[in-house]
Amino acid sequence: MLVTVASLLAGCGGDDAGGDFVSFRFANSPTALSLVRIADELGYWKDAGVRPEYVGPATTVPATQLLDQGKVDIATGMQSDNITAYSKGVKGFTLIASSMLDLPEEPHMSYFTKAGSPINKNNWKAIEGGKIGVSGFNSCTDLVIKRLLKDNGVDLNKVEFVELKNELVAPALDKGEIDLGVFHPPLIGVLLSQKEKFTQIATSFDDWGELGGQAPFKASNIWLKKNPEAAREFVGIIAKTANWANEHPKESAEIAGKTTGYPVEQTTNWHYAPNALLDKESLQLWWDLVEEVGEVTPTWREVTIEQMATNAYNPYAKTADLLVSQTQNKTIIRDTQNTGILDSPLVQK
Incomplete structure (x- = not known):
C-alpha cells in the first residue's frame, strides 16, 4: 500500500x-x-x-x-x-x-470479462494476445491471476498486464481497452449487479483457496x-x-x-x-x-x-x-483470553 x-x-x-x-x-x-x-x-x-x-x-x-x-x-x-x-x-x-x-461467496478478488467474451474457466488460453487490468504489480491483483493462468497453460509472455487505478479498471473493461479485470470488494458486488455488461469467470479462491x-x-x-x-x-x-x-x-x-x-x-x-x-x-x-x-x-x-x-x-x-x-480459528471467541500484553520478543520495550 x-x-x-x-x-x-x-x-x-x-x-x-x-x-x-x-x-x-x-x-x-x-x-x-x-x-x-x-x-x-x-x-x-x-x-x-x-x-x-x-x-x-x-x-x-x-x-x-x-x-x-x-x-x-x-x-x-x-x-x-x-x-x-x-x-x-x-x-x-x-x-x-x-x-x-477467502470464501467462494466472499472472495478476496474476482476476475471479470466483458459480457460475451470467449475467455472463461474452460478457455483461459483465449486471454493470450489480450490485456489484463490490475491495480498494482507484485501485489495480489497481478500475482494470483498470473499463477492461475500459468497453472491453466497460459503463456504469460503473451499477456499484457496494464496497471490502472482501481476505479478505472471497470471503465477500461467496458470500453474494451482491457480483456479481463481484477477486482476487490466492494466493487465485486457492483460488477455482479451489471450482468448485461460484465461476467465473473473466476475468483482468487480458485487459486489459493481459503487462505x-x-x-x-x-x-x-x-x-x-x-x-x-x-x-x-x-x-x-x-x-x-x-x-x-x-x-x-x-x-x-x-x-x-x-x-x-x-x-x-x-x-x-x-x-x-x-x-x-x-x-x-x-x-x-x-x-x-x-x-x-x-x-x-x-x-x-x-x-x-x-x-x-x-x-x-x-x-x-x-x-x-x-x-x-x-x-x-473457526469459532468466534466471545471472552478475552488474557489480561495484558503477552510475552514475545516482538513486543516493543
Missing part, C-alpha cells in the same frame, strides 16, 4: 467530555474497504481509549517506509510488501492483527513501544469488528458501500479471519507465490514470518505465538 500523509501530528487527544485517548494515524484511502472504517460506523471507537486519525489516500510513499519512520502508526497491505520491506532493511513495523480470508492472501494490520514499532495498551485495545476492536462482519455479511456489505462511496445495494465485503488472530499458513504462502510469478529481492528468503508477526497484542490469544493455520 502507498500513502500520502495529510497530517503528521499524533499522540493523545481529547473528546468533547474532556477524556483522554490515544490516536493512531491510519494510512488508508477514503475509498478503500477497511475494518477501521467499519468499526467507526458501528461506533466502536467512540468511547475507546484508542481512536483513528485518517491520514491519506494512495500516492508514492510505501506505508512500510512511513511506519518505519514513525510518520504513520497503523496501516494494512499485502504480505508481499512486508517481506520486501524487511528484505531491504525496513523493519520498523510489526504485524499485529489479521485481515481477510485468502492476508493483508494484515501492521503498526509502527515507535507507536507500539509508546502505546502497548492502546495497541491491545486496537486489536480487540478489529477482532470485534471482523467477527461482527462475518456474522452480518449483508449489513457489513452495506457499510462497505457507505464508507467507500459505492451503491450500498450493490457492494460486497470480505470474509475476515475470526478474532483477528494471525497464522503462519496464510502469511507464509506469499514467499512461494512471489517467487513463482513475481519479483523478489536478493535477501527475500532471509526474512521469516516469525521476525515480523505476533499475536502478543491480541486479547483473544492464549499465547503470542502465531497459529499454524486458520483451521485452528
